[in-house]
Amino acid sequence: MGGATRPGYIADMSDAFTMPGGFRLLPGYFDRAAQQALIDLVVTASRSAPFWRPAMPRTGQPLSVQMTNFGPLGWVTDKAKGYRYEACHPETGQPWAPMPDTLLTLWREVSDYPAEPEACLVNWYAPTSKMGMHIDWDEEATDAAVVSVSLGDKARFRLGGPKRGGKTASMVLSSGDVVVLGGASRRCYHGVDRIYPGSSTLLSDEHFPGGGRINLTMRRVTIPG
Ligand code: MD3
Numbered sequence: 240m241g242g243a244t245r246p247g248y249i250a251d252m253s254d255a256f257t258m259p260g261g262f263r264l265l266p267g268y269f270d271r272a273a274q275q276a277l278i279d280l281v282v283t284a285s286r287s288a289p290f291w292r293p294a295m296p297r298t299g300q301p302l303s304v305q306m307t308n309f310g311p312l313g314w315v316t317d318k319a320k321g322y323r324y325e326a327c328h329p330e331t332g333q334p335w336a337p338m339p340d341t342l343l344t345l346w347r348e349v350s351d352y353p354a355e356p357e358a359c360l361v362n363w364y365a366p367t368s369k370m371g372m373h374i375d376w377d378e379e380a381t382d383a384a385v386v387s388v389s390l391g392d393k394a395r396f397r398l399g400g401p402k403r404g405g406k407t408a409s410m411v412l413s414s415g416d417v418v419v420l421g422g423a424s425r426r427c428y429h430g431v432d433r434i435y436p437g438s439s440t441l442l443s444d445e446h447f448p449g450g451g452r453i454n455l456t457m458r459r460v461t462i463p464g
């Protein structure tokens with residue numbers, strides 16, 4: 240059971256969560272002007288590669304987030320073919336917008352990886368969107384970190400271990416925060432429990448009706464060389 244059972248303690252050892260190695264949170268990495276510039280790049284990219292709502296493999300159940308990508312490869316999913324990386328948008332058949340220089344610079348600064356990222360998944364969370372606990376398995380370059388940028392409304396992010404159903408810890412991610420998932424943390428369960436609607440003014444109603452949160456995740460997909 241654990242927790243709040245012994246006088247003078249708020250937790251016992253059965254509540255302990257050991258942070259997986261290689262996890263780094265860089266709070267406030269991007270200032271407001273840089274956040275705005277990144278959102279402008281997302282808006283521009285979405286003109287040639289519009290946000291769409293991907294579907295789960297087999298069931299065809301739509302995800303609660305809308306997506307697009309930057310870079311030579313983009314993560315996609317649909318009922319028939321499931322999770323994979325593709326060079327072109329599933330609906331327009333056109334290539335994704337190029338990876339922005341700001342994101343390449345961030346990758347070089349924090350990833351400690353000797354090759355460029357190939358994909359940047361752009362997730363748009365509406366105020367009611369969530370992302371269930373999962374592990375990202377679709378990249379061949381298993382030794383490369385994932386680098387994430389949070390923009391817009393705050394979110395409660397949850398990190399677990401390598402097995403489903405183990406202990407987890409949650410933290411609130413705010414606009415401008417960067418998370419680096421390297422080492423063991425790269426193969427850990429994680430998800431987004433909730434968005435805090437109206438906690439940021441970054442996403443304009445014009446381009447993001449209802450507001451919400453944008454999360455950018457850069458990934459190396461193929462093994463370099
Ligand atoms: C921990 N995105 O796109 S970002 C995803 O906020 C994804 O949109 C979440 O999970 C979001 O796959 C979380 C932080 C993140 C990304 C990848 C990870 C955390 C991770 C991979 C392994 C462990």
Ligand code: FE
Nearest residue numbers: 373374375429
């Ligand atoms: Fe993920």
